Amino acid sequence: MNEHSGGHEHWETFFQDRQEMWGWQPAPSAQRAHDVFLSKNVKSVLIPGIGYGRNAQVFVDSGMDVTGIEISSTAIDIAQKHFGNRVTMYLGSVTDMPYDDKSYDGIFCYALIHLLDTDERKKLIQDCYHQLNDGGTMIFVAITKDAPTYGKGQKVGEDRYELHEGIKMYFYDLDSVEREFDAFGLQSVELITEQFPFYFITCTK
Numbered sequence: 403m404n405e406h407s408g409g410h411e412h413w414e415t416f417f418q419d420r421q422e423m424w425g426w427q428p429a430p431s432a433q434r435a436h437d438v439f440l441s442k443n444v445k446s447v448l449i450p451g452i453g454y455g456r457n458a459q460v461f462v463d464s465g466m467d468v469t470g471i472e473i474s475s476t477a478i479d480i481a482q483k484h485f486g487n488r489v490t491m492y493l494g495s496v497t498d499m500p501y502d503d504k505s506y507d508g509i510f511c512y513a514l515i516h517l518l519d520t521d522e523r524k525k526l527i528q529d530c531y532h533q534l535n536d537g538g539t540m541i542f543v544a545i546t547k548d549a550p551t552y553g554k555g556q557k558v559g560e561d562r563y564e565l566h567e568g569i570k571m572y573f574y575d576l577d578s579v580e581r582e583f584d585a586f587g588l589q590s591v592e593l594i595t596e597q598f599p600f601y602f603i604t605c606t607k
């Protein structure tokens with residue numbers, strides 16, 4: 403597998419060392435995305451950058467058909483032990499999407515898009531939109547410039563910094579959210595503070 407700006411080796415080592423480090427409680431924004439999806443009668447969900455699946459559980463519990471894409475094989479192993487065949491997992495980078503020819507009612511992408519460079523972010527948004535059913539909803543959770551880490555470390559691009567080796571992060575503001583998502587059904591942007599200040603970005607098709 404190639405080295406991607408998402409830092410394949412970093413994430414593989416990360417999950418080898420720390421395993422289920424975030425536990426199995428979903429992030430608050432996963433719960434929120436779940437509630438949005440439930441209200442829209444979503445039956446199938448794609449989760450790019452699914453990790454070991456802590457955010458997949460809420461969707462599975464509501465009977466939604468969940469598919470994940472993940473770059474770390476260790477994270478996939480943990481997910482497969484936990485979910486068995488209840489979740490379909492593809493090993494690889496989201497930069498190589500699509501992995502199937504299905505379309506989905508809902509897409510939930512948590513804390514992944516800001517790890518990508520400009521072209522990769524653009525391609526991810528396009529690829530997700532392309533795999534969304536008409537009437538479907540895609541939700542991205544992305545770090546904002548209000549994060550204390552914004553501007554720290556080595557500058558590697560406009561609003562993009564490498565604080566930890568191999569991990570480059572792009573920090574969004576409302577202008578960049580609009581610039582990147584407007585052509586892809588942008589409906590709303592809300593601030594949601596979890597371990598970082600995040601934007602909860604909702605798009606519909």
Ligand SMILES: C[S@@+](CC[C@H](N)C(=O)[O-])C[C@H]1O[C@@H](n2cnc3c(N)ncnc32)[C@H](O)[C@@H]1O
Nearest residue numbers: 408413451452453472473474494495496512513
């Ligand atoms: C900050 S973590 C969030 C994990 C997960 N969404 C969660 O909250 O449990 C980012 C995740 O994206 C994965 N990742 C990073 N770059 C990736 C890429 N280019 N393609 C697919 N997955 C990637 C990492 O291995 C990691 O699981």
